[in-house]
Amino acid sequence: MTEFAFDLNNIWFILLGVLLIGYAILDGFDLGVGALHLFAKTDEDRRIMINSIGPVWDGNEVWLITGGGAMFAAFPHVYATVFSGFYLAMMLLLVGLIFRAVSLEFRSKRPMKWWRDTWDIAFSVSSILIPLLMGVALGNIIIGIPVDQTKEYVGGFFNLLNPYALLFGITTVALFVMHGALYISMKTEGNLHEKTKIWARNSSIVFVILYIMTTISTLYIPHMIAPFKQTPILAIFILLSMLTIANISRTIRLSNYKDAFLSSSLSIAILMILVGIGLHPNLVISTLDPAFNLTIYNAASSQKTLGIMLTIALIGMPLVIVYFSVIYRVFRGKVKLDSTSY
Amino acid sequence: MEVELLARLQFAITVMFHYIYPPMSIGLGLLLVIMEGLYLKTNNKLYENMTKFFVKIFALTFAIGVATGIVMEFEFGTNWATYSRYVGDVFGSPLAAEGVFAFFLESGFLGILIFGWKKVSPKFHFFSTIMVSFGSMLSAVWIIVANTWMQTPAGYHIVGEGLNARAEITDFWAMVFNPFFVDTFTHVISAAWLTGASVVIAVAGYYILKGIHLDFAKSSLKIALILACTASLLQLFTGHHSAIGVAKYQPTKLAAYEAHYDSTKPADLYIFGWVNEGEKTVIGVAIPKMLSVLVGGDPNTTVKGINDFKSEELPPINFVFQTYHLMVAIGMALIGLSFLTLLLLWNKKLFDTKNPLIKLYLLILILFPLLPQAGNQLGWISSEVGRQPWIVYGLLKTNEAISKSVGAGEVLFSMILFTLIYILLFALFMYLLIEKVKQGPEEPEIISSEELTEKTI
Numbered sequence: 001m002t003e004f005a006f007d008l009n010n011i012w013f014i015l016l017g018v019l020l021i022g023y024a025i026l027d028g029f030d031l032g033v034g035a036l037h038l039f040a041k042t043d044e045d046r047r048i049m050i051n052s053i054g055p056v057w058d059g060n061e062v063w064l065i066t067g068g069g070a071m072f073a074a075f076p077h078v079y080a081t082v083f084s085g086f087y088l089a090m091m092l093l094l095v096g097l098i099f100r101a102v103s104l105e106f107r108s109k110r111p112m113k114w115w116r117d118t119w120d121i122a123f124s125v126s127s128i129l130i131p132l133l134m135g136v137a138l139g140n141i142i143i144g145i146p147v148d149q150t151k152e153y154v155g156g157f158f159n160l161l162n163p164y165a166l167l168f169g170i171t172t173v174a175l176f177v178m179h180g181a182l183y184i185s186m187k188t189e190g191n192l193h194e195k196t197k198i199w200a201r202n203s204s205i206v207f208v209i210l211y212i213m214t215t216i217s218t219l220y221i222p223h224m225i226a227p228f229k230q231t232p233i234l235a236i237f238i239l240l241s242m243l244t245i246a247n248i249s250r251t252i253r254l255s256n257y258k259d260a261f262l263s264s265s266l267s268i269a270i271l272m273i274l275v276g277i278g279l280h281p282n283l284v285i286s287t288l289d290p291a292f293n294l295t296i297y298n299a300a301s302s303q304k305t306l307g308i309m310l311t312i313a314l315i316g317m318p319l320v321i322v323y324f325s326v327i328y329r330v331f332r333g334k335v336k337l338d339s340t341s342y
Numbered sequence: 343m344e345v346e347l348l349a350r351l352q353f354a355i356t357v358m359f360h361y362i363y364p365p366m367s368i369g370l371g372l373l374l375v376i377m378e379g380l381y382l383k384t385n386n387k388l389y390e391n392m393t394k395f396f397v398k399i400f401a402l403t404f405a406i407g408v409a410t411g412i413v414m415e416f417e418f419g420t421n422w423a424t425y426s427r428y429v430g431d432v433f434g435s436p437l438a439a440e441g442v443f444a445f446f447l448e449s450g451f452l453g454i455l456i457f458g459w460k461k462v463s464p465k466f467h468f469f470s471t472i473m474v475s476f477g478s479m480l481s482a483v484w485i486i487v488a489n490t491w492m493q494t495p496a497g498y499h500i501v502g503e504g505l506n507a508r509a510e511i512t513d514f515w516a517m518v519f520n521p522f523f524v525d526t527f528t529h530v531i532s533a534a535w536l537t538g539a540s541v542v543i544a545v546a547g548y549y550i551l552k553g554i555h556l557d558f559a560k561s562s563l564k565i566a567l568i569l570a571c572t573a574s575l576l577q578l579f580t581g582h583h584s585a586i587g588v589a590k591y592q593p594t595k596l597a598a599y600e601a602h603y604d605s606t607k608p609a610d611l612y613i614f615g616w617v618n619e620g621e622k623t624v625i626g627v628a629i630p631k632m633l634s635v636l637v638g639g640d641p642n643t644t645v646k647g648i649n650d651f652k653s654e655e656l657p658p659i660n661f662v663f664q665t666y667h668l669m670v671a672i673g674m675a676l677i678g679l680s681f682l683t684l685l686l687l688w689n690k691k692l693f694d695t696k697n698p699l700i701k702l703y704l705l706i707l708i709l710f711p712l713l714p715q716a717g718n719q720l721g722w723i724s725s726e727v728g729r730q731p732w733i734v735y736g737l738l739k740t741n742e743a744i745s746k747s748v749g750a751g752e753v754l755f756s757m758i759l760f761t762l763i764y765i766l767l768f769a770l771f772m773y774l775l776i777e778k779v780k781q782g783p784e785e786p787e788i789i790s791s792e793e794l795t796e797k798t799i
Contacts, residue, residue: 051457054453054456054457055453055454055456055457055458056453058405058408058449058452058453059446059449059450059452059453061408061412061449062441062445062446062449062450064412065411065412065415065441065445066438066441066442066445066446068415068416068419068441069415069434069437069438069439069440069441069442070438070441072415072418072419072426072430072433072434072437072438073430073431073434073435073437073438074434074438075430076426076427076429076430076431076434077427077430079418079419079426079430079434080419080423080424080426080427080430080745081423081747082419083416083418083419083420083423083426084419084420084421084423084745084746084747084748085747087420087745087747087748087752087756088752088755088756090416090419090420091420091755091756091759093416094412094413094416095759095763097409097412098409098410098412098413098763098767101405101408101409102405102406102409102767102770104405105401105402105405105406106770106774109774109777109778110774110777150505150746151427152423152746152747153747154747301430301431301434301510302431302501302510302511304431304510304511304512305431305432305434305435305510305511308435308511308514309435309438312435312438312439312442312443313442316439316442316443316446317442319443319446319447320442320446320450323446323447323450323451324450327450327451327453327454330453330454330458330461330462331453331457331458331461338460340456340457340458340459340460341457
C-alpha cells in the first residue's frame with residue numbers, strides 16, 4: 001500500500017467500497033434468505049420467507065447497480081477490463097440476477113403446486129449462484145489475473161476457476177447464508193423461527209470454518225500481506241474481523257438475533273475493508289507484470305469527472321440513507337402475511 | 343458471424359426486450375398517481391380498486407424492467423469495453439446518477455407502494471406512489487442524457503491519442519443539456535405516457551366487450567384516454583422538434599430518414615416509399631415542398647442529400663427510411679385512435695356491444711398497446727441505426743468500440759442464452775398479465791395456503 005492521500009482517486013476508492021459493502025450487507029441477506037428457501041417446507045413458510053425480503057430486496061439490489069455505474073464512471077478501465085474479461089461469468093451472473101428477481105415476483109401469483117415449486121427452486125438456485133459468482137470474481141481480483149499492457153484480460157474462462165477463487169466463492173455463499181439466516185431469525189416467530197434458529201447456528205459454524213480457511217490461504221498471497229507488514233497498525237482490522245465474527249457465534253448462542261445480525265453486517269464491512277487494504281492502490285492486479293496493474297490512478301476518469309461524481313454522491317447518498325431508514329422502519333417487526341403479500 | 347455484428351445484434355435484442363417494460367412502468371406510474379389522487383380526493387372505492395389493480399400490473403412490468411435493465415448496465419462493459427474506456431468519464435456519470443438519484447428512489451418507495459397499504463397512512467402511501475412515479479421519470483432523464491450525448495456530444499474534449507484517446511468532461515451541464523436532450527426526453531416521456539395509457543385502454547376495452555366491471559372500465563378508460571390524447575399530440579410536437587434537431591446535427595441520419603439522394607430545395611416529404619439503394623432511387627408518394635417547410639420553416643430550405651456524404655459515413659438507407667416512416671404512421675394512427683375512442687366513450691356508443699362494428703373496435707382496443715410498443719421500438723431502431731456507423735456521432739465508430747477480449751463464440755452463446763430466457767419471460771409476462779386481467783379488480787390476488795390445497799393441480 002502506497003501513501004494514502006485524501007485525493008479524489010482515493011475518495012472514490014473508498015466510495016466504491018462503501019457501495020459494494022452496502023450491497024453485500026443488504027442484498028447479502030436477500031440472497032441468504034433465498035439460498036435457505038427450500039429448507040422451508042410449507043407454502044405458508046415459504047411465503048413468509050419471501051415476504052420478509054419482499055418490500056426491500058429491490059432497493060437493496062440497487063446498491064449493486066449503483067456500484068456498477070460508479071465503477072463505470074470513476075474507474076472505467078476497471079469496469080471495461082473486468083466485465084469483458086470475466087465475460088461468461090458475468091453472463092451467468094446476469095442469468096442469476098434475472099431469475100432471482102422474477103422468481104420472487106412470479107412465485108405466488110398462481111396457486112398451482114408445480115408452479116410454486118418450480119419458482120422456489122429457481123429462486124433458491126439463483127440466490128446461491130449469485131454470491132458464488134461474485135465471490136469467485138472477487139477472489140480472482142485478490143489473487144491477480146493476467147492483464148496485459150493494453151489493460152485487456154488475456155486469460156480464459158477456466159483461469160477463473162482456480163482453487164483460491166473457488167474457495168472465496170464458497171465462503172461468500174456461506175457468509176450470505178449465515179447473514180440471511182440471522183435476518184430471517186429476526187423476522188419470524190413460532191415454528192418457522194425454531195427452524196431458522198437451527199439454520200443460523202449451523203450456517204455460522206460452516207462460515208467460521210470457511211472463513212478460517214480463506215484467511216489462511218490469503219496469508220500466502222504476498223501483495224495482500226504487504227500493507228499489513230508495512231503499516232502494522234492496520235492489523236487492527238484483522239483483529240476486529242475476528243472479534244465481530246466471534247461475536248456472531250456468541251450472540252447466536254444467546255439467541256440474540258438482532259445483535260448477531262448487526263455483528264454479521266459489521267463483519268461483512270470489515271472483511272471488505274481488509275480486501276480494500278490489501279488491494280490498494282490497485283483495483284486489478286496483473287499476474288503478468290505489476291506495471292500492468294490497474295490502479296486508482298491509471299484506470300480512473302479525469303479529476304473533473306471524479307469531482308462531479310463526488311458531488312452527485314454527496315447529494316444523493318444522504319437521501320438514500322433517509323429513504324432506507326423510512327422503509328425499514330415501516331417494515332420493521334415480524335413478517336405477517338396479509339392481502340398485499342407476495 | 344463476426345463479433346461486431348453479434349455484439350450489435352445482442353445489444354439490439356437485449357435493449358429492445360428491456361424497452362417493452364420501462365415505458366409501461368413510467369406511463370402506469372403516472373396513471374397510478376392520478377388514480378390514487380382521485381381516490382384520496384373523492385373517497386370513492388372505485389378508485390381504490392382501480393389503483394390496487396393497476397399496482398399489480400405495474401409491479402409485474404417493473405420487475406421485468408429491473409431484471410432486463412441490469413443486463414443493459416453490464417452490457418456496456420461486457421461487450422463494448424473499448425467504448426466504455428473511451429467514454430467512461432462522460433457516459434458513466436449519467437448512469438451512476440441514474441442509480442443514485444432515480445433507482446434508489448423508485449425501488450425504495452416501491453416497497454411501500456406494493457406492500458405498505460396497511461402499514462402507513464393513506465397520505466404517506468400516496469406520497470410513496472408519487473416518489474415511485476417521479477423516480478421512474480428521473481431515471482428516464484439520466485438514461486436519455488447518456489444516449490443523447492452519444493448523438494450530439496457536448497461539454498467534452500478528447501484527451502490522448504490513438505488507442506489511448508478518451509473523452510473527458512469539460513462542462514457537466516453542457517453535457518447534460520446537449521443539443522438533443524430536451525427534445526428527445528420530452529418525446530420519450532410522452533411516448534411512455536402513451537404506452538402506459540394503452541395498457542389501461544386495453545384492459546377497459548376487454549371489460550366492456552365482456553360486459554363486466556363496467557364502472558371500472560368507464561372510469562379508468564376516461565383517465566387513460568385523456569392522457570393518451572394529450573400524449574399523442576405531444577408526440578407529434580416533440581417529434582417534429584426532434585427531427586429539426588436531427589436535420590441540424592445529424593444530417594446523415596436525416597438523409598436516411600427522408601431518402602433524398604440529391605440535395606434539394608424545395609424538398610418533398612415522402613409519406614411512404616421504397617428506396618432502391620443500388621440505383622439510388624426512391625419510389626413513393628410525397629407531399630411537395632413539405633420537408634423543406636418542416637426542416638426550416640420555409641420551402642426554400644435546402645435539405646442535404648445522401649450523395650453529399652461519403653458512403654462509409656452513411657447508415658443503411660432503406661432500413662432507416664422504413665422504420666422511421668412506420669413510426670410516424672403509428673404516431674398519427676395513435677392520435678386518431680385516441681380521439682376517436684374518447685368520442686365513442688363520450689357519446690356512449692362504445693358500450694353498444696350489440697353493434698358488430700363496435701365489437702370489432704373493442705377488439706382493436708384490446709390490441710391497442712401494440713401500437714405504442716411498435717412505435718417505441720421503431721423509433722429507437724431508426725434513431726440508433728440511423729446514427730451508424732458512429733457509436734458516438736462524429737467521434738467514435740461502432741466497429742472501433744467492441745470488447746477486445748471477447749470472442750465471437752462467447753457472444754453467440756450469450757446472445758442465444760438471452761434470447762431463450764427472454765422468450766420465456768415474455769410468455770410468462772403475458773400469461774400472468776392475462777390471468778390478472780381475467781381475475782378482475784376486486785378479487786384478492788394471492789390464494790392463501792389453505793385454499794391452495796383445493797386449487798392444486
